Amino acid sequence: MDRLIADDQLIARVAAADSVALETLYMRHQNRVFGFIARIVRDEAVAEELTNEVFVDVWKHAGGYEGRSRATTWLLSIAHNRAISALRKRREEPWDDDTAAGLPDEADDSEVALQKADKGRLLRRCIDALSSEYREIVDLVYFHELSVAEASAVLGIPEGTVKTRLFNARKRLSVLLKDAGVDRGWP
Amino acid sequence: MSEDTKTRRDAVEMMLPFYVTGQLDQAEANEIDDYLKHHPDVASQLDLVRAERESAAAGNAIYASRPARSFDRVAAMIGKAPAHRARTAASPLDWIRQLFAMPSSPALGLVGAAAAIVILLQAATIGTLVVSQYPGIFTGASGGNGTVDAGTTVVVRFADDASAAAIADVLSGLGVKIIDGPRGGKLFTVRIGPKTMNESERERIIAALKARSDLIVFVTQTP
Numbered sequence: 001m002d003r004l005i006a007d008d009q010l011i012a013r014v015a016a017a018d019s020v021a022l023e024t025l026y027m028r029h030q031n032r033v034f035g036f037i038a039r040i041v042r043d044e045a046v047a048e049e050l051t052n053e054v055f056v057d058v059w060k061h062a063g064g065y066e067g068r069s070r071a072t073t074w075l076l077s078i079a080h081n082r083a084i085s086a087l088r089k090r091r092e093e094p095w096d097d098d099t100a101a102g103l104p105d106e107a108d109d110s111e112v113a114l115q116k117a118d119k120g121r122l123l124r125r126c127i128d129a130l131s132s133e134y135r136e137i138v139d140l141v142y143f144h145e146l147s148v149a150e151a152s153a154v155l156g157i158p159e160g161t162v163k164t165r166l167f168n169a170r171k172r173l174s175v176l177l178k179d180a181g182v183d184r185g186w187p
Numbered sequence: 188m189s190e191d192t193k194t195r196r197d198a199v200e201m202m203l204p205f206y207v208t209g210q211l212d213q214a215e216a217n218e219i220d221d222y223l224k225h226h227p228d229v230a231s232q233l234d235l236v237r238a239e240r241e242s243a244a245a246g247n248a249i250y251a252s253r254p255a256r257s258f259d260r261v262a263a264m265i266g267k268a269p270a271h272r273a274r275t276a277a278s279p280l281d282w283i284r285q286l287f288a289m290p291s292s293p294a295l296g297l298v299g300a301a302a303a304i305v306i307l308l309q310a311a312t313i314g315t316l317v318v319s320q321y322p323g324i325f326t327g328a329s330g331g332n333g334t335v336d337a338g339t340t341v342v343v344r345f346a347d348d349a350s351a352a353a354i355a356d357v358l359s360g361l362g363v364k365i366i367d368g369p370r371g372g373k374l375f376t377v378r379i380g381p382k383t384m385n386e387s388e389r390e391r392i393i394a395a396l397k398a399r400s401d402l403i404v405f406v407t408q409t410p
Contacts, residue, residue: 019267023258035250052261059265120407123242142243145373147210163201170204170239186232187200 007071015062025071026055032072032144033079039139040083040132041090050082057082069153076144077154080136087132119182126176134169141166195222199229207236209347237405244374245407248342251374252367338378339389340366341396342407345375349402357399361392 005024013021033054038047057078065074127138140151152159171187178184199222205211206219223230262269345354358364358377367376379392396406 019262019265019269022261022265023269026258026261027255030256031251031253034253034256035247038250039247048256051256052264055261056264059261120238120242120245123238124245127239127242127246138239138243139247141204141208141210142240143247145208145210148205150210166204167197167201173239184235186235 008067011058011062011065011067011071011074014058015065019059022055022059025058029072029075030055033075036076036079036139036144037083040080040136041086046086050079050086054078054082069150072144073146073150073153076140076146077156080154080156122177122180122182123173126173126180129176130169130172133165134172137162137165138169196226196229199223199226200232203229203232203236204239207233207240241405241407244342244344244405248374248407252342252376338366338382339380339384340376340378341393342374343377343396344373344404346402346404347373353402357396357402361395363392363396 005021007025007028010021010025014025030051034047034051037050037054038044041047041050054075058075061078065071069077127135130138137151137155140146140154146154148159148162151162155162157165174184174186199219202211202215202219206216211219223233258269361379363377363379365375366378377396379396380388393406393408396403
């Protein structure tokens, strides 16, 4: 298949039951979708299966893609719905849990000292310790580099909520860092 | 601080992540620029936002560099036979071709003829770097997924407007090589030395990469 075929064109081909186009989309985007889901469900085996299901959804619903958003935004939207549905079935963590409260307790004194010396690593741990809801918005904006409108489309929430959710996630990060001994002076 | 002032400040602070990732339109970005010029205390938050971005990328890097999975399972689920039975590349050049046949980011995406040319140039340049300077990193068994021999690696995100020539110049000057990418989130894995390299040398290379912020948005150690 021609390397210069854009995602939109591939989805149009998938809508016409072209499985080669679906395979190309899969090879192109599977890691993005897998990583996004894995960060939400925190189970790689589950994420593998959900990733496959996302592309089955693409196969079934490609005809409904109208090209108003980027293909990656559409894929992440499907992935979000799959991941949230799986979480609800599992009745796992509540959306706004406070898992990070115990973060400093997990480390012994020497490790805490090391973490303080490596703020980047500590910040990463704090992001990982956010609730799924907060971690997801952080990943969408910082890693997947979505705009406000795109994140709104993926999550199915108003644009204002996108902004406040990320704002609150960042404030929560500051609390977690402070609990771990790092005051970053904001908010 | 008046209520209006606080509201305006909050509004700007809420937009800083999108400002840093370049996801604002020109008018919005200009508004933030103007506000930051007059409010250095808010401008200082940009470093926090950049650090958050870098850490988010580091947390995702492990997934972004995951070897590609076969399409077979999905094919079975939709009742179709996969078209491409053999996904394993036969040579480094094949791997490079596959790699750049799968642009997944806006920066490397297909937004017109000019972008397509850039992609081909990047493929050629990076491919040349990898193939000519790392003839031994691809094995017959694992060459197709970009797996390489052990080494000390970092994950980097190049600036969208960085040219392949400039990137090649910096990397070759430091004696480091791209060994994988682009993966989700526009990330490349860069080998900065052998597994046994000492910490001071590792820190020196990372600092040198970070110093080229005109070309490299962030550098993060692999998880």
